[in-house]
Amino acid sequence: MRPRSLPLRLADLAQALPRLLRTIRCSLITKLAIVSGVALMFFFFLWSSLNINAMKTLTTEATMSDMNRLGNTINLGLHYAMLTYAPETIREIIKSIGTQQGILSIRVYNKKGQIKYSNQLSEIDEITDIKEEACYVCHRTAPPQVHLALRERTRFFTDESGHPCIGILRPIENEPSCVNDACHVHPADKKILGLLDITVSQAANEATLASYTERNFLAALAVAGGTFLVLFLFTHLLVNRPVRTMIRATRAIAAGHTFRGVDLRQADEMGELGRAIDAMGREVLSKQAELVRQKNRYQDLFEHVPCTITVQDKNLRLISYNQAFADEFHVHPGQYCYKAYKGREEPCTNCPVIRTFDDGLPHANEEITLDRDGCKRTFFVSTSPMTDESGKVTSVMEISLDISESKFLEEELERSRMKYQAIFSCIPTALFVLSLDDLTILECNSRPQTLYGYEPGELLGTPFLALFDEPDIAPFEAAIRAERPIDRVRHRRKNGQHFFAAIRVSTAAFPGSQVYLASVTDITNRLETEQQLIQASKMATLGEMSTSVAHELNQPMTVIQTISDLLVRKVRKGQCVDQATLTEMAEGIGRHIARATGIINHMREFGRKADRHVAAVDLGAVFHRTFELFSQQLKLRNITVAFDIPEGLPPVAAQANPLEQVFMNLLLNARDAVDECYGPNSRPGDKRIAIAAGLETTGERQFVTASIADNGSGIAPEVLGRIFEPFFTTKEVGKGTGLGLSISYGIIKDYGGDIVAAAGPEGGARFTIRLPVWQEPGVTRD
Numbered sequence: 001m002r003p004r005s006l007p008l009r010l011a012d013l014a015q016a017l018p019r020l021l022r023t024i025r026c027s028l029i030t031k032l033a034i035v036s037g038v039a040l041m042f043f044f045f046l047w048s049s050l051n052i053n054a055m056k057t058l059t060t061e062a063t064m065s066d067m068n069r070l071g072n073t074i075n076l077g078l079h080y081a082m083l084t085y086a087p088e089t090i091r092e093i094i095k096s097i098g099t100q101q102g103i104l105s106i107r108v109y110n111k112k113g114q115i116k117y118s119n120q121l122s123e124i125d126e127i128t129d130i131k132e133e134a135c136y137v138c139h140r141t142a143p144p145q146v147h148l149a150l151r152e153r154t155r156f157f158t159d160e161s162g163h164p165c166i167g168i169l170r171p172i173e174n175e176p177s178c179v180n181d182a183c184h185v186h187p188a189d190k191k192i193l194g195l196l197d198i199t200v201s202q203a204a205n206e207a208t209l210a211s212y213t214e215r216n217f218l219a220a221l222a223v224a225g226g227t228f229l230v231l232f233l234f235t236h237l238l239v240n241r242p243v244r245t246m247i248r249a250t251r252a253i254a255a256g257h258t259f260r261g262v263d264l265r266q267a268d269e270m271g272e273l274g275r276a277i278d279a280m281g282r283e284v285l286s287k288q289a290e291l292v293r294q295k296n297r298y299q300d301l302f303e304h305v306p307c308t309i310t311v312q313d314k315n316l317r318l319i320s321y322n323q324a325f326a327d328e329f330h331v332h333p334g335q336y337c338y339k340a341y342k343g344r345e346e347p348c349t350n351c352p353v354i355r356t357f358d359d360g361l362p363h364a365n366e367e368i369t370l371d372r373d374g375c376k377r378t379f380f381v382s383t384s385p386m387t388d389e390s391g392k393v394t395s396v397m398e399i400s401l402d403i404s405e406s407k408f409l410e411e412e413l414e415r416s417r418m419k420y421q422a423i424f425s426c427i428p429t430a431l432f433v434l435s436l437d438d439l440t441i442l443e444c445n446s447r448p449q450t451l452y453g454y455e456p457g458e459l460l461g462t463p464f465l466a467l468f469d470e471p472d473i474a475p476f477e478a479a480i481r482a483e484r485p486i487d488r489v490r491h492r493r494k495n496g497q498h499f500f501a502a503i504r505v506s507t508a509a510f511p512g513s514q515v516y517l518a519s520v521t522d523i524t525n526r527l528e529t530e531q532q533l534i535q536a537s538k539m540a541t542l543g544e545m546s547t548s549v550a551h552e553l554n555q556p557m558t559v560i561q562t563i564s565d566l567l568v569r570k571v572r573k574g575q576c577v578d579q580a581t582l583t584e585m586a587e588g589i590g591r592h593i594a595r596a597t598g599i600i601n602h603m604r605e606f607g608r609k610a611d612r613h614v615a616a617v618d619l620g621a622v623f624h625r626t627f628e629l630f631s632q633q634l635k636l637r638n639i640t641v642a643f644d645i646p647e648g649l650p651p652v653a654a655q656a657n658p659l660e661q662v663f664m665n666l667l668l669n670a671r672d673a674v675d676e677c678y679g680p681n682s683r684p685g686d687k688r689i690a691i692a693a694g695l696e697t698t699g700e701r702q703f704v705t706a707s708i709a710d711n712g713s714g715i716a717p718e719v720l721g722r723i724f725e726p727f728f729t730t731k732e733v734g735k736g737t738g739l740g741l742s743i744s745y746g747i748i749k750d751y752g753g754d755i756v757a758a759a760g761p762e763g764g765a766r767f768t769i770r771l772p773v774w775q776e777p778g779v780t781r782d
Contacts, residue, residue, distance in 0.1 A: 032235055037228045044220040052213045059205050063166055064154050070097075071170035071198055074106065078196075087117075094119050102204060104165060107197040108172070116194070164202040169195050242270045246277050259285045307401040311386065312337050312353055319395055337398070342369050356383040356396045366403070378407045432464055433508075434516040439464045439480065442515060451522060453494035464518065467491050469498045475775065480505050480516060488523065488750050499524045560589055614751065616651035616774040617659060619693055619704055626663040627691075630671070638684050639674060644692040652704045652771040654751040662747055662755075665740035666708045666767050673712030673764060687711070688762065695773075702773040703753070709766035714759055723757055 074097055081089040090108070098106045098119025108117040113128045153169045172194040242264050249262045259281045264274030302309060308325035310318055316337050325331070331340040337353065338344040347354060352363035364382040380401045385393045430451045433443035441459050448454055452467065464480075465473050469492035479486050486503040493499065501520050508517040563585045570577050577585075623645060634641060667689070674687040693706045715723060724745040748755040753771035760766035 032239070033228070033232050036231050036235075037224075040224040040227050040231075041221075044224040045217070048213075048216045048220040052209070052216055055212060056209060059209060060166070063200065063202065063205065064150060064168065067154075067166065067168045067198055067200055068150055068170070071168055071196055074198070075170060075172065075196055078108070090117050102201050104159070104199040104201050105197070107195075109195040109197065111190070111192065111194055159201065164206055165199055166202060167197060167199040169197050171195055238266065238268070238270060242266065242274055246274055249277060249281055253281050253284050253288075307399055310337060310398050310400075311395050312398060313395050314357055316347055316351075316353060325400075341400075352381055352383040353396045353398055356385050357393055360385050360387075360393050367400075377402060377404045379403065430520040432459075432518040432520065433510060434464050434480075434518055436507075436514055436516065439477065439516070442510065448520075451493075451499075451520065452491070476503075480518065483507065483516075487752070488527070491520070500527050556591075556593065560593065563589055614653050614655060617654045617656050618649075619652050619659070619706055619771070620645040620649060622656055622659045623663060623691055623693070623706070626660050626667065629664070630667055634671065634689075637671070637675060637687065638682055639671060639687040639689060640685055642688065642690045644690070646693065649693060649695060649704055650702070651774040652751070652753075653774045654753075654771055658747045662744040662769070663706075663708070665744050669740065669767075670708055670710040670712070670765075673710050673714075677712040677764075696770075703770045704773060705768060705770050707766055707768040709760040709762070710764040711760065711762035712764040714763055715757060715765045720757060724755075 074093070077093050077097075078090055081087075081093065094106050094108070094117050097103065103119075105123075106117075106119045107115050107123065109128065110116050115123050115126045115128065118124055148169075148171075150168075155167045155169075157165050157167065159165050171192045174190045174193050245264065246262055249259065252259055262274045262278040262281065264271045266274070303323045305322065305324065308322065308328055310321040310325055313319055318331060318333055318335050318337060318340065320333065321331070329340045338347050338351075342348065348367070350365070352365055355361075355363045362382065362384045364380070367379050367381050369377055369379065380403045382399050384397045384399075386395045386397055388394050427445060428447065430447040431445045432441050432448070434440065435442055441462055441464050444456055444459055446456060448459055449456060452459075465477060468476060469490045470476065476486060476489055480503070483505050485505075488500055488502060490498050491501045500523050502523045503521075504519045506517050507514055509515075567577070567585070623643075627641065631641075670689045674689065678686050688711045690709045691707070692709075693704065696703050696705055724741050745755055748769055748771070751771055753769060755767060755769050757765060757767050
């Protein structure tokens with residue numbers, strides 16, 4: 001059995017050896033253990049060697065010192081015997097000392113090298129070769145050396161049994177007692193008389209040193225082994241186990257498994273590393289969870305995006321696709337894309353996937369195909385390359401978006417755009433698209449060509465305000481930006497002629513921004529017609545006022561006639577008129593002639609056509625001038641007129657002549673209303689007309705308000721909404737044209753004001769006029 005098991009054990013050992021070497025190569029703790037163990041053994045054995053060598057040196061030096069003292073002792077013991085020449089005594093001394101343990105020989109040489117005394121009797125009288133080691137120490141120079149150090153006098157050799165020995169030579173020096181004594185014949189010039197040679201065996205010391213060496217090496221081995229075990233244990237606890245823990249944690253992180261943290265309760269670098277790995281693991285775990293969420297989200301997006309996505313290889317085979325593509329085309333992986341999309345047997349012409357494989361760039365185009373029902377469908381197709389680590393395109397992602405409905409809507413939108421473009425171009429008013437920033441003309445229809453004389457392309461990019469022919473265009477710009485209607489403004493044509501226009505502005509959506517849409521209408525003909533109506537109305541009013549005007553003129557003429565008759569009578573009688581009376585008469589004639597002239601000029605000015613230029617007008621002054629034409633007539637009819645017009649009212653933006661016509665129409669209507677209500681038998685104070693004015697502020701604008709109220713029968717509620725309509729009147733046939741209030745409404749609106757009718761405070765009617773305060777050009781009124 002044993003011969004068979006031995007090869008098996010060797011085979012097992014041969015198989016286990018590579019695993020052991022791999023374990024050593026791949027295990028940090030094993031490497032640290034081996035390196036630290038070898039280092040400890042080396043240093044401990046080095047320490048032991050040095051210690052043993054030091055021990056040897058100390059032992060040798062101690063032996064040499066002892067032998068030197070022994071030599072001195074023997075020399076002192078032989079000194080007296082030699083002086084008394086007692087050979088037997090010398091032999092006994094040497095013999096007695098030579099019997100001590102460890103002493104091999106004690107010899108006394110004379111100067112000729114002859115052994116005179118020795119503890120070994122067989123050596124007495126032998127002559128030693130002077131070149132032997134014992135003698136050669138001194139005789140290697142001529143003359144021989146007298147004084148040598150202990151180290152030079154010591155020799156080391158091995159005896160026949162192989163034990164180490166030490167020999168020490170001590171010179172026997174010549175002394176005065178040896179020279180002067182009668183028994184001696186040594187001359188005084190002899191320094192050395194002989195040598196004392198002592199040899200000692202080192203066998204006992206060698207045994208002791210061997211035992212010490214053995215114990216020392218055993219102790220070193222035990223200390224090294226213990227230290228190695230302690231280091232191994234601490235390395236395992238403080239390094240290997242934490243490293244294993246961190247390795248398991250990092251492998252769990254790498255494998256995507258649950259990370260349970262690294263709990264190293266150490267305050268050293270390994271603990272810092274463990275806490276760093278723990279923080280890193282938790283951060284990686286968080287990032288990994290985020291990546292998983294992102295992956296799931298993108299996978300969900302990939303599967304549920306409202307378009308088809310495929311990944312194709314270089315042969316146009318389907319590698320993968322999303323759920324929308326699978327539901328739409330019912331394909332399987334590996335099928336050709338052109339077969340799946342269009343049922344073709346060959347690739348499409350100008351295929352974007354092939355182009356992406358060729359140049360590595362994204363491509364996009366629109367493709368039209370027929371679905372299973374034969375309906376035309378339009379797809380927007382885009383491709384993107386997918387590369388490997390070397391940058392080579394290995395596959396292409398193709399995204400197809402069904403834009404059939406969008407294409408249909410786009411075509412419908414284009415048809416709608418063309419339709420509205422035709423309407424925009426053919427609308428009878430001039431339309432301008434203006435920028436919000438500087439009112440630059442961005443677009444216009446064809447109407448400005450006939451209205452202004454410009455080609456449409458000439459107006460694009462020019463300021464819209466450049467078409468205005470007004471001294472101050474700031475109010476009109478403010479009106480445009482506030483989207484307020486401009487009822488009348490003067491514009492200039494390309495040839496320099498001007499015309500009057502009405503402008504309406506509103507904001508509209510334009511591609512990329514908001515714009516103003518301005519509609520310009522030529523109202524020149526309408527204004528001329530209105531002027532004719534106004535003039536006709538003036539003439540009618542003058543005809544209606546003829547009686548009142550005649551009465552107004554009759555009063556100053558009567559005064560003048562009376563003064564004239566008085567002067568004629570005085571002249572016929574030959575009477576002289578005193579200077580004071582004559583002066584008074586002349587001044588009276590002048591005043592009444594001036595009054596008559598003023599009435600005639602007022603009527604002439606009232607009947608004249610007014611221009612269209614707006615200026616600053618004092619509303620109170622217009623009221624008083626208008627009232628002068630009616631003052632006597634109203635007085636004769638017992639109509640009381642009360643004025644409440646404060647001083648210092650700001651002027652309004654209007655024209656005096658048309659305003660006078662408005663006030664005249666309102667006064668005539670108030671007169672007729674109170675006359676109709678109270679009749680000719682009224683008492684004084686029954687018929688009343690109140691004229692008032694004031695100032696009001698709306699937002700940032702100021703207005704002057706004027707009202708004319710009467711205590712007549714008032715306006716019926718059912719006709720209140722129609723009183724400003726042309727040719728509408730509540731008077732009897734032949735007493736009114738129905739144009740007075742309509743013309744008054746148009747005049748006030750032309751000046752940017754308002755006129756409203758309501759019930760009066762005394763039960764009659766009250767008409768209120770509201771006109772904007774005049775602003776000097778370039779001046780903004782707070």
